[in-house]
Amino acid sequence: MKDAGFIFGSYLVTLGAIIIFAVATLRRAKSSSQSVSDQDKTWL
Numbered sequence: 001m002k003d004a005g006f007i008f009g010s011y012l013v014t015l016g017a018i019i020i021f022a023v024a025t026l027r028r029a030k031s032s033s034q035s036v037s038d039q040d041k042t043w044l
Contacts, residue, residue: 033041
């Protein structure tokens with residue numbers, strides 16, 4: 001149990017990095033979709 005702090009800290013850092021990456025990707029996708037015309041948005 002002496003390494004529990006390191007293990008939990010590693011999980012927090014990993015989850016934080018994943019969340020930051022997801023938010024950055026969604027923001028970039030939102031700004032990129034503004035430049036596409038409505039007829040080319042096949043995902044709608």
